[in-house]
Amino acid sequence: MAEHTLSILVDNRPGVLTRVTGLIARRGYNIESLAVDRTEDPRLSRVTLVATAEDVPLEQIKKQLHKLINVHKIVELSAADSVDRELALFKVRAGTAERPELIKLAGVCKAQVIDVGSDTLTIEATGTHDQLAQLEELLSPYSIVETARSGKLALPRGRR
Amino acid sequence: MQASRKPAPMNGAAALLHALEDLGVTQVFGLPGVQNIEVYDALLASDIHHVLARHEQAAVHMADGYARATGRVGVVLATSGPGATNTVTGIATAYMDSVPVVVITGQVATASIGTDAFQEADITTITLPITKHSYLIKEPGELVPSVFEAFYLATSGRPGPVLIDLPGDVARAPVRYRRPASPPQLPSYKPTIKGNARQIKAAAELIAGSARPVLLAGGGAVSSGASSELITLAEQNTLPVVTTLLAKGVFPASHPLFRGQPGVYGAPGANAALQEADVLLAVGTRFSERVTAEAEGFAPNARIIHIDIDPAEIGKNIRVDVPIVGDAATVLAALRERLEAAGGRAALSGATGEYAAGDEAVLSEAAVNGIAQGEAAENGAVGDGVLDVPPHNPSSGADAFGENATKHCFAALGALLREHDDVIITTDVGQHQLWASHLLDVDEPRRFITSGGLGTMGFGLPAALGAQVACPEALVLCVSGDGSFQMNLQEMATAAVQGLPVKVLLLNNHSHGLVRQWQELFLEQRYSHTLLSDTPDYVALARAYGWEGRTLDLADWDSGDGASRRLTEDLCWLLETEGPALLDVVVPTSDLLEPMVRPGGSLSEVI
Structure with missing residues (x-):
């Protein structure tokens, strides 16, 4: 199972973390690690999460996350360029x-x-x-x- | 009075109603309770009409039926706790079929949230996977902007249900009403409307060079209002068309290019068209496994163009050659212009003539002759091989679906419905739903309303009531089964009290027929708990609720006796009765929905 690191910019509001993690769990990903705090812009938080999946394509998870109204940006970080x-x-x-x-x-x-x-x-x-x-x-x-x-x-x- | 004066404060509930009025809402469906009592109080001072449902699930289905019949937002009011949890199936139904519904639930006072207070349920969390978005309003100032946002989200992009959870104290708190800027500014939400020009060009080239193209339209074509664009594109380029269950009517059933509804229980002609296609233009469909059957074996020879407003649907279930994210009607118009500029498909594929509206009769005849002679249509007006697949013709070609009493009933009904102008059909879920979708002709979008994705039994009657509220002049007919009907029959009271003259055709096979069919075909006829009894007496039930009721026994149907005549008489009675009416037609339990694709098999593997 491949490990992926996603950096997700979200609204800094109650309930947003539940939306993000709930969706990932629902779509078959297992969250290995999670870190959240507000960014340089206090209206936004950065969620850094490491997830592994059996066979659900990562692309599909990213597209589904993008559909959440509170999600602004998603970047997948590779070891080489981060x-x-x-x-x-x-x-x-x-x-x-x-x-x-x-x-x-x-x-x-x-x-x-x-x-x-x-x-x-x-x-x-x-x-x-x-x-x-x-x-x-x-x-x-x-x-x-x-x-x-x-x-x-x-x-x-x-x-x- | 000075224009610049601050607006007078009103309470949150009054501000909510004011916002709904400003958003053009004229109709809501719901049930009052302690935590939305202020909202119901404010409703008394509003022009908005309210339909009191007997169960919150049904209230959501009514709003859903209203939305599907009109394209407008269906609005629901429910109280906290059980009122809110009762809406869950309704919300999931709307979510799976992308229907714009806004559900406004009461919630316990903000100070009590999280204390397991009386009638407290965390409905925003419960509905997270089945809403497009949701709001828990903790500050009075958030209420009005959230209502405007909710409507914008419900209707824009891929439509869907949005929930607003309104605590009782916020409904009582003073709010100064100001209409927010529209549309709301949501930096993280910008649906793509126009398709990518390069991809549209690639799609046009594929279509222009195709020998056996097929256009597959789904529910997104309906929500986008793409019906006339579909017809023009199909006619200009001689594209045979198949429509999914949710798209029924978006392309006229009576059109010579129509090939029916594909899928696991699909029309043979529709499935054949897909399996033999060399280019498939799919519009606003998510390629549900009920449409594709086994994904690998779906349209095996086709290059696939997929137009959808939701990027997450592209490539999710089916490999796609040309993805186009955008609004169906907008992209189809651009695609049509591209093809027009190139001279259309017929010109490029070497055919001599051009197919125009006036050639319909020729085209139809050519197609039928082609089939009758077991060879491809050779009329010069059409491209090579395009019309090998027979046109869909429920009235004469329905033999593909076998011969039985239930099918006969649909044939008789279909003939009678053609005499009526504005008909809206709703269905429940099961055998009757699929028979209705194959055997009843619908020529316009938003006139066949059914729960496709979630497959919610109990949807038909409340959806019919919502459609009837939206279209008071229409003949609204709910085709149901005895299993489904008993899941929301309390709404017969709503119909009677509101004077909604809906008709129910109850195909009563004393069983959960589709499950029973699977037990018969795949579980060696072990009929575990699928048989229902002959209780209740539906005629007595109809009368108890203030409806007219009749029953007709077709269990021993035989075309030789007078059953056909009695069936026609009773169906006429049903359609012509002034108020709400129910016709209970007892059909044989053994009638099977055929043909169907082998479970796990491809569209080509019919049993």
């Missing part, structure tokens, strides 16, 4: 013994320690999906307590 990032928070079991090691590891991986508890450490990392997966693997020997991840954010490269 930049993308995800954000992840990892809360790791860490007593005084593990702390220095973990702080060093975070530094090497360009991640930051944002909270230190009595027996946990929370690390914030930004990167591509694969980079974050790699970090997660490195952290797993230390026993990960909880994680939270954003959906993928993406923009086309270069000028608009």
Whole structure:
């Protein structure tokens, strides 16, 4: 199943996200990741979503999304001509013994320690999906307590 | 009085009615309840006429029938909760057939939304997949602009239902009425009307060079008002025409170029025309699987030109060679001009003459002779092979649909309807619907009203009432079956109270006939729960509702006895009764709708 990243400009209004996600689910797509917030124009929000589908052509989904009155623009972003990032928070079991090691590891991986508890450490990392997966693997020997991840954010490269 | 003075405030409900009046609405259908009580109060001060339905689903079907008969927006008022959820089937019916309907539901007060308040239902979310757009009005200031937007969206582009959910407190809140600029400015919504010139040129070239072209018209040709463009284009270029269930009448059934209705239960001539075509010009159709049967085997030799206002329909079900996004009538006019400039199809394909309106008789005769002799028409006026497929002729050629009592009933009805001027036929869903669509001639658009996409049983009677309200002078006949009719028969009360003289021809086979037919043909005659009893007594039922009623038993029909004469007498009685009337015709349960395409098979695989 192919993975597709869609960047969708929509009206920044209640209920619009339901229209977009409902339509995608109805037409047979599975949403892998989703990120939404308002854009430089407060009347508009950008929905960045990653979806996989069995055999429904992506073109049909885009056409159906275009029919939603609140959808302004849809761009499919390919890895080659866009930049993308995800954000992840990892809360790791860490007593005084593990702390220095973990702080060093975070530094090497360009991640930051944002909270230190009595027996946990929370690390914030930004990167591509694969980079974050790699970090997660490195952290797993230390026993990960909880994680939270954003959906993928993406923009086309270069000028608009 | 100064013109610049601020308008006096009125409540939201009065502003809603004012907006409807400014939009030209003269007719609404609905039912009052606690959360739309203000709207009904404001209705008393308005000139808008209201038809009180007995069920909200039926109110939507009435508005739908009104819209299909006229092209105007059908408007529905319903209350919150169950009133709103009752509209769902009606809205889905209108959505599947692209009918402009605006449904205005009451909602609990804004402060109570989300609390599971009494009669609260999240109707905007429930109807998301079956509306073109919807509004939940939380601010009084949004109400009037939203109503204007709703009407614009319902009628423009590909038409469809729009829902406005109006909380009770917003209906009571003060609103200063200002008529918004029209049309509303919606930057994200700009339907394409004119077709792409290069694609139109490509389409014209394909048609000009075709030997066996066919024009397939769908419901979009009706909503676009493309009937006369279709006729001109077909006549100028000698294009045989087939129409889908929803397009019935957009091309006259009596026209020599008409080949009938194709599909899974299609006319053999229509299906043959499609399967043998080398160029298919499809206009305003979504290639539903009921039309195409198995998609791979559909029109296998044809280059396909597809005109549709909805870009999402192009290439969705069927591969297309020349896609043209645009309004059907506008694109057809451009295509006709292109072909005219090139001298038309006949000239380019090497035929000697030109087909004009005056040649109809010749053309028709040539076609019929061609068939009778089992060879292609050789008249110089037509292109090679175009008319190999016989013209559609329900009155004499209906033998293709087999010989049985039900079909005989349609033949008798068809003969009588030809005596009447302005006839609107509505149907329910099932065998009777398809028999009616094949065996009754309709020569004008918006005169055959049926639920095609959703296939909603119970549609026929309320749709007939809506059509009768829209066209008081017309003879409105609902052809129904005993399964369908019992799904909305409470609206007989509405007809009686409103004085709507609709006629119901009830083909009573004591069963859900089409499902039973599938059980007979494909499930080894295991008739699981498809048999209905001989209850109710429809004549007594008609009388109970203030209708006239008669019954006629054709179960043991035999053309030899007096059944034919009695049938004609009773049909005459039905059509000529002054008020609402029902004729219950008992037909054999065993009558089958034939021919049909093998399930999963192509249009060529008839069983």
